Amino acid sequence: MSCGHDVKEAEDRLREWLGACGLPTGSRLPSVRILSGQLGIRYYALNRAMTNLALQGMVDRQGYKLFIAGKRAPEKSLYPCDVVVARRSIYLPSYRKVAKEMGIQATIYPWDSTEELVAILKRLLHERSPGVVFAPPSEAYSAAWETVASKLADQDIPVVCVGHRVRNISSVIGDDDQALEVIFRQMTDLGHTDMALLALSPRTSASMGVLSQWRWLCRKYRFTTSEDRFIPGSGMKLMPEEIQKLARQLKGDWKDCTALVVYTDKEYPIQHFLDELSRNGVKVPSRLSVVFLGDFKALHVSTPSVSSTAIDITLLHETVYFLLRRAQALKAQTGILPRPSVMRLEQELVLRESTTFAPGSRATLSKNALAARSSDTRGFDPGLEADVEMAWLRPYDSCAHVPESRFSTIDISEFVNRPINFRRGWLGDVPLRNLKPGRHTIHGIPFQVRGGNNRKDCGVIVLQSLVNSVGKARKLPTKVKCPIDQPARAIYILHACGYSKFLNRFAVYSFYNGKKKLGEVPIISLGKPPPEITPSEMKQALQTANIQDWWPDYPHFDFQHSRFAPMLEDGSADAIRRHVFLYTLEWINPSPDGAITHIEVTADAAQSTTLGILGVSVLKP
Structure with a gap:
């Protein structure tokens, strides 16, 4: 489905409707949901179109209330x-x-x-x-x-x-270098002598510059044990198990560490981080002072509020x-x-509730501090449609010249528990709008995809994880037993994952003939490789992993017996094109003419990485 085309069409219809109404400036408009029903436009597209008109000054948006904006005279500007x-x-x-x-x-x-x-x-x-x-x-x-x-x-x-x-x-x-030194001076004033650095954007040149400056400042301010206390985050949000690991470090090898400096280049769900630390026995600020390198709104309103360096915007x-x-x-x-x-x-340090004296310290705040307290990998290019087409069409060797009649699609409707296209469906809050329900041939295999645009139109089996636990108001399963009941030369699965971590084994497919297990395939995500990875280590990682996060910001590859399938949204010639990724998985039956009774899919609910299954197909002997 073309998101860009839908929004453009909705914007044109909305302009036409506003022009026909002739409402005076200041008139209140119906809500987006009501207008969606009246105009017969999908809510998602109409909401985006309304936002565009608000940015252009045609509509005033005050919370959920909408008003006709005053007509602005052309601005005279050189x-x-x-x-x-x-x-x-x-x-x-x-x-x-x-x-x-x-x-x-x-x-x-x-x-x-x-x-x-x-x-x-x-x-x-x-x-x-x-x-x-x-x-x-x-x-x-x-x-x-x-x-x-x-x-x-x-x-x-x-x-x-x-x-x-x-x-x-x-x-x-x-100036992050100057801001980091401001933090060191303040932490020294507060009696801290041992700190750690958490970088939530480890692959950027800016974050590597911060790490270099951190090590130099540790030597300058004689934080002798802090130089190597560096935690490279694997994504923009630490998952619960990662925070648990950090808490164990702070209570174990890093027990003398009393302050944590966090560097991130995007807004971070800070309340989740503070709550998880507290649940794992690390209280902020009584046990650990926290300060962010960079400021955003969530830091002001969290409990406790979090200190940060800030620029005059x-x-x-x-x-x-x-x-x-x-x-x-x-x-x-x-x-x-x-x-x-x-x-x-230059940035200044704004002290808030998360930063206090080091436990056991007799240090006193300086006058200035008191004043401050009161104040070689190959990625996929989404713009090349030829690459997209080739990524869909290139078949596995085992089915390169096989007629479609040799395939049978497995009905998974009994197990689906989340919608695909609905706005709060799929693996998280973002819908999979790129994939229409129906029959799709991907990598030479026909798959039957279920679902629709409504909340009740479920089309995917989502397995339980730390960040996904409920579907259809019920607890998500950690194990699904899907019947096959037919001979199979090979089985193919259309699936995807979210919240992936580097080389994280988070699920297993097991293939059975009755009680006899014929084979199993562990599902291992590639995630975002660490910045220090060598080419040889990366080559080994590509041989180990067999799936990648569905989001386009991750590097995507063909793995052994597993291939990526980009889902491209395309509309009119000038439409914005977007893509996300699904993957297919191939399992070859060691007994080519033998029957397969069922597949068992087991997920590790203690991991954050989440598995979603959209289709299963069988290549018959």
């Missing part, structure tokens, strides 16, 4: 620009407010994924934007957006990047627009762009 920023960014209002104050006509282009960001930048390149401000995602695989951003500058389009240094582009970034956005306006003015005068500049903004 400095129009395009601002490309995450749709969920808490800094969107500041971008608009500062632009208005500085006389800049800013057009906002919100993005939800890296692919969407790249597509928007390509569009602005094609349309010869007068100037671009963009805030990219802070992730390891940045080559795609960096390449397009550099092309903008190569075409003499003024560009300013927020939060990253990019070749031949002006940038505004926070208004100053940051003023600096961004100043650099862009300067580049536009010089280009107008001379015809060429100025040399790119990199601006580093």
Whole structure:
């Protein structure tokens, strides 16, 4: 199903309806859900369309209430620009407010994924934007957006990047090195002598720079045992078992560690982290002081509130627009762009409830502190449709020239427990809108996919894990026994996983003829390989793993007896294309003409990685 096409169509219908109504400024509109029924538009698409109209100033959104916005007169500005920023960014209002104050006509282009960001930048390149401000995602695989951003500058389009240094582009970034030293000085004032660093973005160059600075500051401030107390997170959220491991370390080998510094480049579910630590016997701040390198809203409202280093956001956005306006003015005068500049903004430490004196310390706060307290792998390129088609069509060797009549699809309707397309279905909160119910041929195997757009239209078997425990208001199973009851040369499974960890064994497929087990396949996720992995270790990891997280930010590969299948959303020619990944699994029967009575799927509920099964097919002898 084409998300981009649906949203564009919904936006056109919504504009037409608003124009026909002729409602005066300030008139209240029906809710999105009511309008969805009246106009016959899917709720998801209409909600996105309404957000787009709100960003364009046609609709005022006040919580769940919608009003007709006043018609804005064209803004007179010598400095129009395009601002490309995450749709969920808490800094969107500041971008608009500062632009208005500085006389800049800013057009906002919100993005939800890296692919969407790249597509928007390509569009602005094609349309010869007068100037671009963009805030990219802070992730390891940045080559795609960096390449397009550099092309903008190569075409003499003024560009300013927020939060990253990019070749031949002006940038505004926070000074993490200086911020980390501020933390060291404050922790020393509070009597801490042993700390640990938790980096939740281990694959970024910025986080590796933070680690290097950490080790240098440990030597400078004589935190002799802290230099190697470094925890590389495997993703943007620590899973319960990882927090349990951290708690055991803090109560064991790291018992003298009294403070934890956390570096993350995105908002983090801090309350979950604090609660899990508490449940495992590590109280914040009485046992452990916590401070974040970087600030976001959740840190202010958690219990306890969490200390952090912070940048003056208004100053940051003023600096961004100043650099862009300067580049536009010089280009107008001379015809060429100025040399790119990199601006580093100093951060200050805001002490909150999570940071206190070290246990047993007799240190006293300085006057300044008291004042502060009161204040070589191959990934998949989603833009190449030919690669997508090839990824779907290339069959396994065992069924390369096999007619479809040799296959039978297994009915799994008795076991499905979650919807695929419904907005709160699938493995988490994000629906799998890329896959329509019905018959699909993937890697030469026909699969029957069930489900629909409603909550009751279940189409996937989700096994229990630490982060997924309930489906259809019932506890998810840890074991499913699926009948086959026929001879089989091979069995193929269409499945996916979420919350994957590096080389994590989290489930097992067992194949039976009666009580006799004919074979089993452990399901091992690749996850995100650690940054220090060598090419030979990576090669071994690819031989061990046989599935990967369904999300596109992970590296995806064909494994032995397992292949990736990208689900691509595609609409009109200018639609934003997105993709996620399913995988197929092949099991060859050691007795080619023997019968298979059933498959047992067993999941480890103590792991966070979650398995979802969408289809099972049998290749008959």
